[in-house]
Amino acid sequence: MPWIGVDLGGTKIYGVVLDEGKVLAETKRKTPTQGGPLAVVDTMAALVADLGGTEGITGVGVGAPGVVDSEEGTVRQAPNLPGWMEPFGFSAALSESLGGLPVKVDNDVNVGTYAEHVLGAGQGADNFLGVFVGTGVGGGLVLDGRLRRGPTCAAGEIGHMVVRRGGRVCGCGGRGHLEAYAGRANLERRARELDAKGRDTALVDLAPARRMTSGVFVRALAAGDPMAVELIDEAVAALGAAIASVVTMLDLPLVVIGGGLADRLGPAFVTRVEQAVVSELFPKREGLKVVPAALGDRGGAIGAALVGAVLGGSHPAGGG
C-alpha cells in the first residue's frame, strides 16, 4: 500500500513514492512564486502525475513549512512562500484535485524528524531531538515514540530559543535566537553586514550578487577565511547551548542533526556540535550521542509519506 510523500520547500517541491520503506520513484518541480496556495496545489497535482498518478496509491502525505495543523489539514501560515499568510485548507484542496485521494499534511521539520525515527539515524530511539540546520533552524521531537506537536502545533521551534539575551537580531525580529547564529539566511546577512563595514571575506567574494549557499560556506571554510571560521564557530556554540538545554529538560539520549547547511558541512561539523553540547552539560550525561541525519535531502518527502500513512491509519514502517 504505497504512499506518495511530498516536501514543499521554498524553491522546490520534491516527491517520492514510498512502499515498504523503499523509494520506488522520485521527482521534483519548482515551487511556484506566484498564485499562492492554489498554485502550489496545482503544481503538486502535476507532480503526482509525474510520479505515475494515483493508481494504486493509498494516499499523499505533505510536509509544509510554517504552522501546520495536521488534524485539520490546514497550513495556517507559510512565511517563506509568497502569498500564503492566511490559513488554507491544504489537505482538502489537494485531495479534491486528486479525485478524493486521502491527503495528510504536517510541518516539514516534524516529518523530517519522523523519517529519521523510522528509517534513519533515529531508528530504535523512542526519545530524540531532530535539528535541521538550513536556511533557518528547525527542531522536531520524538517523545515516547510519538511526534510532539503541541496544543497549537508550534512545538519544536528550537531556532527561536534564546541563546544570548539581547544578542544578534533574528530574521523573525527577536534577539539572540539560535537561528540568528546558525541559520544560513542569517549567516549570509551577517557576512554581508560585516563586509559592508569593511571586513573583507571570501564569503562575499564567492557570492557577490547571488545567494550565499551552503556550498559557499564550505569553500570559504576550506580556504581558511577568518570570517567564515568565526561565523561557523559561533553557530556551533549556539547549537551546543540550545541543544544542551533541550537535552537537560527532556532527558534525551540522542540528537540527530540534518538540514542543507549541516549536510554540506558534513560529519565533522556534527562532531563539533556534539562537543559543544557535552561542554554545556553539567552534570554530564553518559551515553549522549549527537549524530548526522541519515536520509539527506529526501528525508522530508520520505517522512511526509510515513507521517501521512500514520495519520491515515496505516502502519508507519512500510509507508503503507
Place this chain on the structure above:
Amino acid sequence: MPWIGVDLGGTKIYGVVLDEGKVLAETKRKTPTQGGPLAVVDTMAALVADLGGTEGITGVGVGAPGVVDSEEGTVRQAPNLPGWMEPFGFSAALSESLGGLPVKVDNDVNVGTYAEHVLGAGQGADNFLGVFVGTGVGGGLVLDGRLRRGPTCAAGEIGHMVVRRGGRVCGCGGRGHLEAYAGRANLERRARELDAKGRDTALVDLAPARRMTSGVFVRALAAGDPMAVELIDEAVAALGAAIASVVTMLDLPLVVIGGGLADRLGPAFVTRVEQAVVSELFPKREGLKVVPAALGDRGGAIGAALVGAVLGGSHPAGGG
C-alpha cells in the same frame, strides 16, 4: 480508597491522608540527619502511624528528591540527604515496614507538578510546565496529560539549563545554570560572597550565623536592600529566559510557579517572571499564562498520594 502521600524534604518529612481529593489528616516529622535511607524508612513508617496507621489505606505514595525510578521504586541518588549516594530500593523497604502495603515513589518535583495538574493551578491543562523555586530550582512537565519522566527519569531539570554561558557557578559545579541565579542556596552563597568582599547587605545582617531563609529575602526586599533587589532582579531575568526557551520548544500555554522562595515572594514575583518570559518570547504567544501554584507547602505530599494512586492503578482525581 484513601492514599497516604509523603513528601521527603531535606529538613522535614510531611504526610497527608488524601481521599477524593480532600486532605483528611496531615502531620510532619524531622528528616533524620543520620542513618541514611533506612532511618528515613523508619521515620516514614512512624509518620504513617501518626496519621492513623494503614487500616483502610490503599497505598502510600512518596515524593523524594534526586533521581527516582518510579517503575522500579528506587531512589538512585538523593544528594541533599546525608548518606544517600547509592541507589536504594525505597518502595520495597517501606512496603515491608508497612506490612506489605503498596508503596510508590516518584521525584518530588514531578509529584508537585502532578498535584497542581489534578487539584491546583494546572487543572484542565493537558500541557504545562511546573517550576519550583526553593533551595534549588526544579521543573516538572505535563505533556498531553501525562508526566514527562524521560528514559533515565531525569526530565524536568530546568534548574540546570544554561541561561548565561560561562556565567555564575551553580551548586552542581556547572556554570550559568538557572539555579545559580534563582535557587535560594545559591542566592545565599552569592550574598555572603559579595558581603565578604565588602558590599554591605541587610541579607547578611538578618541572617548573620543562620540559614538565609526565603523570609530573609522578603524582609530585605521590603527594606529596599540594593543587593536583595539586584539578586532577585537577576533571578527573575534568569527564570524568564529558561522558561521562555521551554515554552518555545514544547508549545506550552501555561506555566505554574511554586516552591518555598516563590511562595514567600508572592504573586507579584510570579507576575514579574511572567513579564520576563513574555519579553523573551518572539514571536509572541497569545494567551500564555504564568501563574502561582495553588497548593503551597502541601502540594508535594498531595501529589505523592495522587501519583501513588495512578502508579498503583487507581483513578487519579480522587486519590484512591
